[in-house]
Amino acid sequence: MRLALSLLLLPALAQAEAASPTWLHCGQIFDSASGKLLGEHALRIEEGRIAEVVAGAPRGEAIDLRGHTCMPGLIDLHVHLSNETNPQAYAEGFRLNPEDFAFRSVGYAKRTLQAGFTTVRDLGGHIALSLRDAVDEGLIEGPRIIAAGKSLATTGGHADPLNGVSRDLLHSFGYPGPEDGVISGPLEARRAVRQRYKEGSDMIKLTATGGVLSFAKSADNPQFLPDEIEAIVRTARDYGFKVAAHAHGAEGMKRAVLAGVDTIEHGTYMDDEVMKLMKERGTWYVPTLMAGAFVSEKSKDPDYYPEIVRPKAARVGPTISATTAKAYKAGVRIAFGTDAGVFPHGQNAGEFALLVEAGMSPAEALVAATRSAAQALGMEAEIGSLEAGKHADVVAVRGDPLQNIRLMEEIDFVMKAGQRYR
CATH class of the missing domain: 3.20.20.140 (Metal-dependent hydrolases)
Structure with missing residues (x-):
């Protein structure tokens, strides 16, 4: 009974996660405009979108990705x-x-x-x-x-x-x-x-x-x-x-x-x-x-x-x-x-x-x-970079993919439209 109830609650929990503000604390973020890593940043996710990108630590509790490089989905x-x-x-x-x-x-x-x-x-x-x-x-x-x-x-x-x-x-x-x-x-x-x-x-x-x-x-x-x-x-x-x-x-x-x-x-x-x-x-x-x-x-x-x-x-x-x-x-x-x-x-x-x-x-x-x-x-206004207003599509790998591109085959974290899948 408890398992069945948990399974029934999963969609509601996922929707709640996508709707409530969430911080991601990234050790590095990849800037797809310049092709460079920008160092420690935090992303505030709200209602499936990136609401804010700030340098340094987040203002509140966050998903800890400090050992990772965060990139657009x-x-x-x-x-x-x-x-x-x-x-x-x-x-x-x-x-x-x-x-x-x-x-x-x-x-x-x-x-x-x-x-x-x-x-x-x-x-x-x-x-x-x-x-x-x-x-x-x-x-x-x-x-x-x-x-x-x-x-x-x-x-x-x-x-x-x-x-x-x-x-x-x-x-x-x-x-x-x-x-x-x-x-x-x-x-x-x-x-x-x-x-x-x-x-x-x-x-x-x-x-x-x-x-x-x-x-x-x-x-x-x-x-x-x-x-x-x-x-x-x-x-x-x-x-x-x-x-x-x-x-x-x-x-x-x-x-x-x-x-x-x-x-x-x-x-x-x-x-x-x-x-x-x-x-x-x-x-x-x-x-x-x-x-x-x-x-x-x-x-x-x-x-x-x-x-x-x-x-x-x-x-x-x-x-x-x-x-x-x-x-x-x-x-x-x-x-x-x-x-x-x-x-x-x-x-x-x-x-x-x-x-x-x-x-x-x-x-x-x-x-x-x-x-x-x-x-x-033709979707650059919606996806393809970590910018405020865009879909909260974020992936992360442990380490620096610019030094070892094979790290891209070992994705640790996946978020699509504010919902975590990995």
């Missing part, structure tokens, strides 16, 4: 919370129901939040829309989710849900169209965007080129004609949507950047011309190095991916790393994203060390996952 701009890699993933799509994937996603969301990621951008899948709403309603624990809903693809392209199935099954299922996120031509492109609006998506994701894990030969061929991408972006703007473009090949990237997309995801074979265009237009680059490293490693296992996927997976990891290093040196704006789901959820922070290996300083890598990611989302 981390942001991952590329996750897939409705699924997770495993050797049976290709078969599961035929034998599992949407409810099965939905129940799994609850655990993935909790793992992501526990790893310090208080905001994520989910780039593909209907389940994320309901998962987002369940988190917002306090039904489950998870990060704040910006959900794209179904990714937009061309017929037979990356993100066509029936890509690679037999002809008999295709005739049985019916050919997917704009309502399913699959288009041919500008008119269907506009219909697909409007359908995402109807379904409640927060943004649009399109697959401008082939993909590594799709059941198809090419990972990098362009898959949308320029007028199709232009129709998507123009229609998206009418509905207040930002647009992310999955793209491995240079020509597909070029078409997407010229059409006005906001972010390029992966960017494996990005060339100098694309980098120049991205700098001119302010397009963000989201490298997803963790995914590249994972698929390259798993390509060595003949039982993990289908044979048509393995050669693509073997090439992509080292190439993305080299491209990220080159893009960073060229001055392309880089924001943090991992493609979690391609590798196990909750390991997102491994991206920090890979960004540092690609040439970024630890401070720059942290900025990429806070201030820069918030700017890419």
Whole structure:
């Protein structure tokens, strides 16, 4: 009886914590504007927001984080919370129901939040829309989710849900169209965007080129004609949507950047011309190095991916790393994203060390996952820094992550909107 009562009281206690003033006493705080540590500070949290940031000790009782570095809640701009890699993933799509994937996603969301990621951008899948709403309603624990809903693809392209199935099954299922996120031509492109609006998506994701894990030969061929991408972006703007473009090949990237997309995801074979265009237009680059490293490693296992996927997976990891290093040196704006789901959820922070290996300083890598990611989302007024008025999204690690970026993989404290989760 006592346990049952305690469980019933937990939501009320969490709400009370978020509503009443709370002080955090931090040994250091990370300033995502300057990329510097500012020494001992205290944060006053009230009604889910940062009410005050003061140098030195707090004025009242506080959560003791004096041995820690406090940072803004981390942001991952590329996750897939409705699924997770495993050797049976290709078969599961035929034998599992949407409810099965939905129940799994609850655990993935909790793992992501526990790893310090208080905001994520989910780039593909209907389940994320309901998962987002369940988190917002306090039904489950998870990060704040910006959900794209179904990714937009061309017929037979990356993100066509029936890509690679037999002809008999295709005739049985019916050919997917704009309502399913699959288009041919500008008119269907506009219909697909409007359908995402109807379904409640927060943004649009399109697959401008082939993909590594799709059941198809090419990972990098362009898959949308320029007028199709232009129709998507123009229609998206009418509905207040930002647009992310999955793209491995240079020509597909070029078409997407010229059409006005906001972010390029992966960017494996990005060339100098694309980098120049991205700098001119302010397009963000989201490298997803963790995914590249994972698929390259798993390509060595003949039982993990289908044979048509393995050669693509073997090439992509080292190439993305080299491209990220080159893009960073060229001055392309880089924001943090991992493609979690391609590798196990909750390991997102491994991206920090890979960004540092690609040439970024630890401070720059942290900025990429806070201030820069918030700017890419258009949410810099709400998240991405520890400032009065912003959401009380705070994470902390013991020690100095600017000296050891691997500390980001050992998050000790997680607060989202004033509520403690770790």
